[in-house]
Amino acid sequence: MTTYQQGISIIIPTEGRTQLTCRLIQRLDTLRREVEFSTEVLVIDSSQGTDRNSIVEACSNFHAEWIEGSSSVRRKRNMGIAKACYSIVLFLDSDCDPHENLLKQHWETINRQDIPNLGGVLGRLEFTGPETLAWSLVKNSSLVQQFNLSAIGCTKWGPTANLSIRRDILDKIGLFDEDFPFKLGGDDLDLTYRLSSSGWILLKCPDALAYHDRSTWSSLKAVLGRALRWGRMEYHLYKKHASLQLTHPLSFFGWLILVSLFSVINVVIMQIWQYLILPMGWIVLSLLLFSLLTSQRKGTLKEKWCVFRNSLLSGIPELVYQFGSTYEFLKHGDLRFFYSRPLLNPDWITGVWAGEAWNTWSNLLAFLINYLAIAYWARFA
Secondary structure: OOOOOOEEEEEEEEEEOOOHHHHHHHHHHEEEHOOEEEEEEEEEOOOOOHHHHHHOOOOOOOOOOEHHHHHHHHHHHHHHHHOOEEEEEEOOOEEEEOOOEEEEEHHHHOOOOOOEEEEEEEEEEEEOOOOOHHHHOOOOOOOHHHHOOOOOOOOOOOOEEEEEEEEHHHHHHOOOOOOOOOOOOOHHHHHHHHHHOOOEEEEEEEEEEEEHHHHHHHHHHHHHHHHHHHHHHHHHHHOOOHHEEEEEEOHHHHHHHHHHHHHHHHHHHHHHHHHHHHHHHHHHHHHHHHHHHOOOOOOHHHHHHHHHHHHHHHHHHHHHHHHHHHHHHHOOOOHHOOEEEEEOHHHHHHHHHHHHHHHHHHHHHHHHHHHHHHHHHHHHH
């Protein structure tokens, strides 16, 4: 069994985020001077041209080691782990800005003696920077909420934007799975779930704070691209971890497929062409009804309007996410997307079923209203 020196190895995978990466390297150089334990910073970079030169220079100026990496983020993290010489590995995303106590909090928390089998620490993330149109779509969606797990207690999984793990445990559970499809995504959830399902505790630490820059979420292409890719990744997590499977009511795209089939049958058999618009009408009305139902909770009229607006906006990336998931299931000939999906945290079961109940009612009402409206139109047109 390999024995590692006591300290923290900070691993930063990056590509092209020159200004943010250089800011992080310089910030860490300051924070490392303020702690009593040993640290090192490993920057695994696949940038080219002037971006690479700037990052190499920042590493040289601020006592970080620059390592040339591949385009795969998971491969970069594995390269960093292989180079790390300390007992704790801390993963930070290059678009994060650590709070002054981040290193100290990770070190003190992961070395707590009162928690047996403590294997990792999930730090808190707060998003900062200008709010763009793209951010307004995603800020209340599950895509961002997954970064807000760090309140108190333990969790089954976590993103690697601000996460520390004991190096000896990585030797036992394995590194990031480089066989995951796509350039990035899903491998961090897979790794941390393997950690927790092996009996190790992943502890949330709100005081280990990093600020996540919104600039990497500032365009519609970036936001919707993430949603699509993460949705597609859901299938591969589902396939790899059977214990994550959760039965739930009919999915949104399951509904859409059935509504579309119903529409085609009515057009072909009954020769009622107006039913061609049923799927589109159902999508629009279902989103409106879901947003309306979720807003009918205690609160002022202004608060209800905010809930309605936020639910409606976040529905767009959520739909893209579900489309990606449905597409990947169908691509592999797996029809279980109709009634099952991975659940990465048992604490979410109540919330998931509550959301599915609202979805089911809004989907059913949207179908009935559209069906009756089209039937009336076809009869009196």
